[in-house]
Amino acid sequence: MSTSKSIVAHTISVLVANEPGILARVVGLFSGRGYNIESLTVAETDAKESLSRITIVTKGTPMIIEQIKAQLDRLVPVYKVRDLTVEGPHLERELALVKVKGTGEKRVEALRLADVFRAKVIDAKADSFVFEVTGNSDKVQTFIGLMQGLGLVDVGRTGVVAMSRGGEAF
Numbered sequence: 394m395s396t397s398k399s400i401v402a403h404t405i406s407v408l409v410a411n412e413p414g415i416l417a418r419v420v421g422l423f424s425g426r427g428y429n430i431e432s433l434t435v436a437e438t439d440a441k442e443s444l445s446r447i448t449i450v451t452k453g454t455p456m457i458i459e460q461i462k463a464q465l466d467r468l469v470p471v472y473k474v475r476d477l478t479v480e481g482p483h484l485e486r487e488l489a490l491v492k493v494k495g496t497g498e499k500r501v502e503a504l505r506l507a508d509v510f511r512a513k514v515i516d517a518k519a520d521s522f523v524f525e526v527t528g529n530s531d532k533v534q535t536f537i538g539l540m541q542g543l544g545l546v547d548v549g550r551t552g553v554v555a556m557s558r559g560g561e562a563f
Contacts, residue, residue, distance in 0.1 A: 402431060402452045403478040404485060404555045405462065408563050410470035411437050411445040419447055419471075422464055428453065432487075432530070432552040444472070446563070450530075450553050473563055482558040488551040489533045494521040495544035503543045510536045521546065 409415045416435055423430050432450035437443075451461065458476065465474045477483040491512070493503045500522075507514065507524050510532065516523035521544075526536045530553060537548055556563075 398454050400452050400454055401458075401478070402450055403458050403476055404483070404553060405449045405451065405458075405465070406475045406477055406555060406557075406563070407447040407449065407465055407471055408438075408473040409445050409447060410472070411443045412470065415445070415468075415470060416447065418468055419449075419465065422468065423449075423451070423461075426460075426464075428457070428461060434552040434554050446556075448553055448555050475557070475563070477555050477557060480557060483555055484558060485529050485553050485555040486527055487530050487533050487553050488525065488527045489537065490515070490547075490549040491524045491526060491537055491540055491545065492521060492547040493524065493540050493544050494546045496520055499543045503540060506536070506539050506543075512536060 407419065409419075420430070420433070428451055430449055430451055433447070435445055435447045438446045451458075453461065462474050462476055465471055495503060503522060504514075507522075507526075510526055510528075512524040512526035514522050515525045524536075526533055533550065537545065
């Protein structure tokens, strides 16, 4: 464990039983202790075993992150807690829908930037587009930032989904 006191974002993956109330208990753990959740996603990952994966991005010192992991590990029905940020290579992706309104040069520039960022046009009207952009959070945020000057109207983001690389499960 690092002795640094710097505050760093961590991606924590939590394998839980897919049952009512577990998400509320996980979120309650964070809010009850004053920890912030930067991103939160949850979905069933194994219907046969009735398991879900909760992916949480939070920031804290190494000591706070260790406290969060220990407290999550004590919750029932949590099966496994992994800090993907410190465990090694992992993949992170986020999806955003980005609505941009504009005509003329701004419209052309928005389409050009969408092509550079590999964003898909999923809805087009005479004066607006809705783009779908996927990638790491920095890429998504950069795309959104560039669209602000071109007529950004609305944004919907999924939050981070992450998993370790390699052949092991969870």
